[in-house]
Amino acid sequence: MHKLLLSASVGVFALLSFGAAHADELLTLQKDAKQWALPTGDYANLRYSTLKQINTENVGKLAPAWTFSTGVLRGHEGAPLVIGSVMYLHTPFPNIVYALDLNDNGKILWKYEPKQDPSVVPVMCCDTVNRGLAYGDGKIFLAQADTTLVALDAKTGKLVWSVKNGDPAKGQTSTAAPHVFKDKVLVGIAGGEFGVRGHITAYDIKDGKQVWRGYSMGPDADTLIDPDKTTHLGKPVGKDSGINTWEGDQWQTGGGTTWGWYSYDPELNLIYYGSGNPSTWNPKQRPGDNRWSMTLWARDLDTGKAKWVYQLTPHDEWDYDAINEVILADQKIGGADRKTAVHFDRNGFAYTLDRTNGELLVAEKYDPAVNWATKVDMDKASPTYGRPQVVAKYSTDKNGEDTNTQGVCPAALGSKDEQPASFNPETGLFYVPTNHVCMDYEPFRVSYTAGQPYVGATLEMFPAGRVLGDKTDNTGNFIAWDARTGKIVWSDKEQFSVWSGTVTTAGGLAFYGTLEGYLKAVDLKTGKELYKFKTPSGIIGNVMTYEHGGKQYVAVLSGVGGWAGIGLAAGLAKSNEGLGAVGNYASLANYTALGGVLTVFALP
Amino acid sequence: MHKLLLSASVGVFALLSFGAAHADELLTLQKDAKQWALPTGDYANLRYSTLKQINTENVGKLAPAWTFSTGVLRGHEGAPLVIGSVMYLHTPFPNIVYALDLNDNGKILWKYEPKQDPSVVPVMCCDTVNRGLAYGDGKIFLAQADTTLVALDAKTGKLVWSVKNGDPAKGQTSTAAPHVFKDKVLVGIAGGEFGVRGHITAYDIKDGKQVWRGYSMGPDADTLIDPDKTTHLGKPVGKDSGINTWEGDQWQTGGGTTWGWYSYDPELNLIYYGSGNPSTWNPKQRPGDNRWSMTLWARDLDTGKAKWVYQLTPHDEWDYDAINEVILADQKIGGADRKTAVHFDRNGFAYTLDRTNGELLVAEKYDPAVNWATKVDMDKASPTYGRPQVVAKYSTDKNGEDTNTQGVCPAALGSKDEQPASFNPETGLFYVPTNHVCMDYEPFRVSYTAGQPYVGATLEMFPAGRVLGDKTDNTGNFIAWDARTGKIVWSDKEQFSVWSGTVTTAGGLAFYGTLEGYLKAVDLKTGKELYKFKTPSGIIGNVMTYEHGGKQYVAVLSGVGGWAGIGLAAGLAKSNEGLGAVGNYASLANYTALGGVLTVFALP
Numbered sequence A, B: 001m002h003k004l005l006l007s008a009s010v011g012v013f014a015l016l017s018f019g020a021a022h023a024d025e026l027l028t029l030q031k032d033a034k035q036w037a038l039p040t041g042d043y044a045n046l047r048y049s050t051l052k053q054i055n056t057e058n059v060g061k062l063a064p065a066w067t068f069s070t071g072v073l074r075g076h077e078g079a080p081l082v083i084g085s086v087m088y089l090h091t092p093f094p095n096i097v098y099a100l101d102l103n104d105n106g107k108i109l110w111k112y113e114p115k116q117d118p119s120v121v122p123v124m125c126c127d128t129v130n131r132g133l134a135y136g137d138g139k140i141f142l143a144q145a146d147t148t149l150v151a152l153d154a155k156t157g158k159l160v161w162s163v164k165n166g167d168p169a170k171g172q173t174s175t176a177a178p179h180v181f182k183d184k185v186l187v188g189i190a191g192g193e194f195g196v197r198g199h200i201t202a203y204d205i206k207d208g209k210q211v212w213r214g215y216s217m218g219p220d221a222d223t224l225i226d227p228d229k230t231t232h233l234g235k236p237v238g239k240d241s242g243i244n245t246w247e248g249d250q251w252q253t254g255g256g257t258t259w260g261w262y263s264y265d266p267e268l269n270l271i272y273y274g275s276g277n278p279s280t281w282n283p284k285q286r287p288g289d290n291r292w293s294m295t296l297w298a299r300d301l302d303t304g305k306a307k308w309v310y311q312l313t314p315h316d317e318w319d320y321d322a323i324n325e326v327i328l329a330d331q332k333i334g335g336a337d338r339k340t341a342v343h344f345d346r347n348g349f350a351y352t353l354d355r356t357n358g359e360l361l362v363a364e365k366y367d368p369a370v371n372w373a374t375k376v377d378m379d380k381a382s383p384t385y386g387r388p389q390v391v392a393k394y395s396t397d398k399n400g401e402d403t404n405t406q407g408v409c410p411a412a413l414g415s416k417d418e419q420p421a422s423f424n425p426e427t428g429l430f431y432v433p434t435n436h437v438c439m440d441y442e443p444f445r446v447s448y449t450a451g452q453p454y455v456g457a458t459l460e461m462f463p464a465g466r467v468l469g470d471k472t473d474n475t476g477n478f479i480a481w482d483a484r485t486g487k488i489v490w491s492d493k494e495q496f497s498v499w500s501g502t503v504t505t506a507g508g509l510a511f512y513g514t515l516e517g518y519l520k521a522v523d524l525k526t527g528k529e530l531y532k533f534k535t536p537s538g539i540i541g542n543v544m545t546y547e548h549g550g551k552q553y554v555a556v557l558s559g560v561g562g563w564a565g566i567g568l569a570a571g572l573a574k575s576n577e578g579l580g581a582v583g584n585y586a587s588l589a590n591y592t593a594l595g596g597v598l599t600v601f602a603l604p
Ligand SMILES: O=C(O)c1cc(C(=O)O)c2c(n1)C(=O)C(=O)c1cc(C(=O)O)[nH]c1-2
Pocket: A077, A125, A126, A127, A129, A174, A175, A176, A189, A190, A191, A192, A193, A257, A258, A259, A276, A277, A319, A321, A412, A413, A417, A418, A561, A562, A563, A564
């Protein structure tokens, strides 16, 4: 009788959620901790799960429950989705999609393998990565490397619609996950190293019709900026702000790509994301602030209209893309409840903003090694309010072309790159996978040719300890961060950059992966390592968790690659190859080889 | 004091074993169950371990302890070696070798990656497999796909010597593991589908100088057969027996390759192995018994001289290569202690012979589906003594060219292929991974061109149930076999052919892998499944076990491929592609994708 009642109520719930589908099906799905329906876990990008069967007491007993090889090698970023009893898994190029039946030992329900012209591979800057799938309206969305966005029937894998979002012949590629917010599919574009002018595009979830496209630079009609209403640090930006900090037509090949993670606040109906580096990497060639590269954006979901912008690194001289995720956490700051947006930027500063209006609340270094700027000017009255105070010695622009600016911290890949952090509401802290790497940076003159590299700098990266002179040689830390005060709460040293996304749970745990291949679980409060397991290959995927058949699972893709692992992934050996990353991670080859395997953990 | 004594005695032991190295270092090593020093476990190919920390009581608690991606996809056959605290691991083409430090979480001590001309790949008949490494005299031996045998310093991975054993331009390749017996390295040759005349070659372990080479066919000087002393079923074979059952020069492109496992009896100083199919697969084109294809061989280790031969399938009409391992088990038969050699042939008969003289003791079907022959004639007085009694209906020769002979059991890939069985001295039984597959076979005329396929038959394979009419559709069984009586003791159905090698332990367990990717442990006595785990990809590797730091480990390579998995491995789709195997295993794609991962299991 009890059972009958239970299944009846499940039925009602199912009906309700179907009824709500037109309103916002995903909002319901993401509240069910058993599923993992978004590549970011939820709209807010918290990457937090209320599941707690696995907890600080028993996590030491965790063990792999099953594994699945994707059949593809090279860098496996992102995480699978779990919708009901089906897991959806993606791969790097050629971007295969698998639907696995969790009720039948992971049997393959369907497989989708796009036919893509392999000529896209050489125009991918940082390995053949793909950051995952999105779900909505009974469809699975995949943004192929060649920029084709496809909608697949989630039940059968059959193509429902597809649309071309860009052109690899012009250096445009796709690596970001599509993001479904309500009734729209949002996709970005990559190619900042090829002079691609970034944009974010919203497609109708039903048929793939373009609803709007907002560029990172260009006239207001392109950027969807309202000169009077769109604000930057509280002030209207004025007319054609996406043009007037560029020389001539340079904005047309100006970068500001959008290959990271997006978040969404359904109450404000605003989406949040960051734009990437201005092109070229040689700052001498592009005087001005280069707006709106290196910028956090808040746009209206339905119209794309920009509500506010905040440029983190005006006139970038170090490749500090602002594409890292914007985490929408509600926090009490100075006694007041604030709807915050928290962002760990490549430039080494962690920003806490009021997400309703873009007000800057906190901006502090989250790696003590950061040296290119002393601080962000927090004086609202100052003419440089909100701007980082650049240290002349580390200005590659001041030092000029063909001069090697040495010992800049962080390196171009930032104190953190695309690997997403997570927020735990119980501790009120952020759990951040970080890089502890510095660089030498030598800009040189370069000319633009469509589809050709437009980089204009030679880099060499090395452990931050070499600049700090503290005899350390680790290139990563896993940290807990208080975004209310801008302080590191604890920091765990990692031999290599932590290039994996994290998840935290109500079980008091943070999970992350390491470049050598360990899946680790640490205590949220202390950072104490409670569990580790060596997965087949280096981890650059994002850990996720779900429940099936009454059991909590933790899953992660291993498969070394990405920018940090590009030496292994692309078989490069010279230390300044791979945009300067190869030398710094050369010793990874002593620990791991290429792979592509999902490992799913559970308690025995 | 106790400890001191212990380490002193270990020291003495070490000295003794070093002292014995010149005599036979490997004989000592293989008796230490902690190590796995031979690709076959021991000289006798028992694949038996005295380790019993993992046993029938606790095996249900087994879990992966660590994993390692090899960085290569496609079929992963063979098993790693463990010598001391180092694990040596190989991959399919391009045949990378890793030395992993078991004292340091599997850290890569060295990596050897040969540069091979990839044009060897199209002349490999049945995937890019490699069956493993051998160890001896401080060196690791690898037989590269391109037939280069290399000796690597086991400590550094540096090349010590190398020698070319064949020529891929003529269709000659290497897939078998090298075998070190005492002071010699033995290697075979593959290419029976390219008209390669098979041979086995012994090289000096010190410097790679060729000591002897014995061909499968040709004049006595080539076959190392003594017309008066070498016997076949007790009788001298007579002059040029490797020529006179062939028409004209056909023996020169006659096949009989040697790509399987070899065993060695140090007391008799005899090595044992089988030769493969006669070329072409069209029997009409090569009248005669085609000696010594499809033959078990006993040769003197030092001279290569053949002591005895036994042709299992004279004048093959079905591709029943005799290359499967010869297991040297001592058994009591009819009250007498016999030094037996047990062989599960592709043709579906399991043979028990006296290995001292080649006397045939038992020959029985180990899959009831076998229908191409009624039995092996066991009447010593009969003119057909020792010959299988072929059923006319299934004779592809009698039915002739361009006629499709239907429903032959087993299929060309045999009731068992290269996947090695094991012998457990406690139960006195053999544990055999088997295929349960039949075929249609249509021979056609073909002409020989060096380096080109010389197959001459179109095949299509399907589950044996279709011929038996018993409504089953499984294509595999894992069986326990009594070689004294020639009877199946128990048989576990498997959905797919069991293409993985097995190991049994003093813990009462048999381990094997499945094509979908499960590592399984079953009770030796009953066949009851006690544990299974889904590894990343389909398993065609051989399970092995070792002990390190007081803990027993079980390890297996996953990575689907081989002949059964050729559809997945080579991306073939038509059912009669892959020499007829593709259709029969097409549904494998519902369970697994390509991979290449070592999974190492232990108790928690
Ligand atoms: O400017 C761009 O368009 C662009 C694209 C990508 C990408 O698509 O992966 C990366 C970067 N930049 C980049 O700067 C960067 O650090 C980076 C790291 C990674 C990665 O996956 O590990 N991709 C990218």
